[in-house]
Amino acid sequence: MILQKRPGFRSKKITILRRIFEMKKVLAAVAVAMTLPMTVMAWEPTGDVNVIVAYKAGSGTDTGARLLATEAQKYIPKTIIIQNLPGADGKIGWTKLVQSKPDGQTIGFINLPTFTTLAAQSGAPFSINDIVPIANHLTEAGVVAVKADSPYKTIEELVAAAKEKGNLKASTNGNKASNHTAAQLLAKSAGFKYKAIPYGGTADQLLALRQGEVDFTCAKVADVAKLVKGDKPELRVLAVFNTKRDPELPNVPTLGEKGLYPEWYGSARALVAPKGTKPEVIQYYVEAFKKTMQDPAVIEAHKKAGMALDFKDNKELGDLIKAQDKFARDVVNDLYK
Template structure:
């Protein structure tokens, strides 16, 4: 009798169901993934690979939306202003995002985003064309000391690869001319076409173009304290007596500020499953991409660390 009474009350709406008994949050439609660089860029390639692999764990299509321009500021501003309902997430690049965020009057701020997870960690490298007369980084540095008009392409003013060029130049004691482009893809095209003499990028951006029978680029140095397994014959900047620490970029997923915790938790778990999936790991290895999963709390600590680094590194420009 009591059971019938309870059911009748439930149907009539007189009994409220506790929130804990509700189904867990999941997106109700396709998810927009904002990439602040053009299609074909390093960030875009990694984002599309992750989006395709994550769909089975998210349960809805993840659609990469390229919003390039202003060294990433346009896309990241759009991301931070999106409705915090879980239907829009996006990639940020560290330290580019934090470096731009600490500049005066910047539209960007770490307070306008919520961490989800880190996707990739990419080590910086110094590259020239494969047919360049400079066979070693020592050769390039010696030339740069004699000729301060050497040109280096960057992925934007004070963006990650510009910072790398500055770290190299300052530690090696030479001057050069930095030529900004809209992103890594355009930056490397400029090097390929001979518009500049050298560049700094990430291993994943240039590895495939620096090996094989007809390489396009030659990698002269790695921003690390030990040699990379995929580049055993390429010295680190540290062993050459230049910049003595690891430097590179992290590519991470975030949501607009105000996104509820249950939505963030859903994505953390979905991407954790994706980035530990054997098929996905193999797909990343084939693409030359190094997975470095960090959950939302670990990513929050990394963003804070990178913000402090950015405040210091802006002093070298």
């Protein structure tokens, strides 16, 4: 008996073989995919980004923060809102910052060494472990300044008067804040006593000097840049806290040149996030602010404002915070004893 193949048998066989072949291709592709690292969607802010500034509007920190925030909108496609929370020498704003939800929608500025000085105090409402570094923005040297019509034309004349009278007054940006520490460094190295009068922030302490309420003050180069220039300058800078003269004030000597405090002292203004913020969030902001601060237009804008742009990434900033914490505990605390 001769068996005959059923009609369509061959075509069905071919179809089954094709399906098996296609299935093998799919399984092979799946196997390859499983050996590759998983792709994680990049994080982005989902709404407005709040940036906490622990000083009042118009302060040095606020001015720099607003300049940076305006330029950063090229690289952070959300509205960046500066939230001023002044008071208690920065404690109010920084306490709010460390207590904020670590979701990337709230970040903030800290000032070094003020933040670490306050954090090192007994009973402080925050510590350096309550923040996650993002990027450094500005690093500025401190200055000693007097009113433009002050009788003290040089740092030597100011020191001599302070030693003789023993009661000169200096405005500060808060008790044990950065500019208070600068005045302490000056007084200790020169061997005189003075009366420190705390104000709400740098803007207020400089206003007090301009109005003649105090005899001298210590601030930062950028804080006084516009006040020492022009046809009618309001302030005169007598010396700089640095190891070399500042390019913004080439005719002003360093304290070291005059046999006084010989090291750099000033302030770093940096961006941080609350503890618990995820690494991908931090990385997003590190890259965004790096692009911002390397933008030629941003560099030029900071130069015009007299601000010393100094980008440091999160790792470099972390090292700086630790160093400033050590400075606060080993040096600053002794200044107030």
